[in-house]
Amino acid sequence: MTVSSTVSAPDWRDQDEQQPLVQIRGVTKKYGDVTAVDNVDLDIHKGELFCLLGGSGCGKSTLLRMLAGFEDLNAGSITIDGIDMANVPAYERPTNMMFQSYALFPHMTVEKNVAFGLEQDRVPKSEITERVNDILKLVELEDFNKRKPQQLSGGQRQRVALARALVKRPKLLLLDEPLAALDKKLRKQTQFELANIQDKVGVTFIVVTHDQEEAMTLSSRMAVMDAGRFQQIGTPTEIYEFPESRFVADFIGTANIFEGRVTEDGADHVRVETAFCDVFIDHGHSVQVGSKIWVALRPEKIRLEKSDEAANGANQSAAVIDDVGYLGETSIYKVKLPNGDIFDVTRPNQSRPTHAAEHLTWDDRVNISWDPSSAMLLHS
Ligand code: ADP
Ligand code: MG
16 A cells, blocks of 8 residues: 555544554653653644644653663663553654654655665665655655755745655654754644645654644644643633643643632533632632632733723723734734733724724723633633
8 A cells, every 4th residue: 555545544533432642651760860751641643733832841852762762761661552652662663753853864865865774674676765755756856856854945844854754654644843953934834735645644753842833733632741740631622612721721822820719610600700800601610619719811802891890890991002012913912901910902903093993002991791601710
């Protein structure tokens, strides 16, 4: 079967009953006093594009290297396709790693770079030619096969590295900051390409990145990591819309976070008393009446309306525009609430701000409001 004729892998969401491709259980890695990875558990299913997202030094690469077999574990186990990897050396694992530096051979053509691993494995020559051609077609480099790496752009080199990793048909491809060497615009375009290629080959990808936008664009699911631990695991939508902690709400996107006290806990709603208004949330959470809790609101979920009449009621408050930031596609308004809190509110600039029916500027009195589905309750 050639790569170009492979069909997309079954949707990973349909595989809940099946055994996960990767099972990580209680995995810990210490370097002296530093616990780089701290007792993590994770299942990854066939066909997923899973992102490990976190700031520098949080343990992402260490976890990836343990999956590849380049590092020993201090505790726990890693199972890939039902086989415990404890005594399986890196070169016998069904994994392949794509490094940030790409590590291409400068003196070899694109074709030779991609063929190298197969030649090492003594794959028959005719099969090598076919597999290399197929994979170069897939990454849209078939016309560049005779070039050397220095005759390629950054994005093209990245695709050669990807082709070289995929041509060996790993069950699991491990990618450490695969787009970090590209400039911002190219990185955005390449994110979509990478996701498309992954979908076509159906190989399970685990991608390490510190870039939250990249993780949001690429992943089927992601784990947000901090200090060696997973703070939350979920789809990009779950993580963005339903963060469980202040850390995640703040790390992914922007959030206005404030304190409150639970006053009602109904089957289908929660009411929280805060310093400026009641927050009514129309989805169930398990909270205790009387308990202190953190509430978060995304800047784009808040509406702004110019008004001299102060709003009162749930999910609304009077405010004053404290600062305005014009970013082109959107504007950010810093609004000051009656208790002194400053909220970020964003609005798309559908009309030029100077031509907008309602032009908002410094010291304007406004009312802010949001839907009952918009506020998020955080437990830590
Ligand atoms: P990330 O990839 O998330 O930036 P790493 O996994 O590379 O983070 O590193 C996690 C932590 O482990 C950091 O504190 C780092 O300094 C430490 N670390 C990583 N590799 C080694 C090593 N070989 N020796 C000692 N400390 C290391
Ligand atoms: Mg790293």
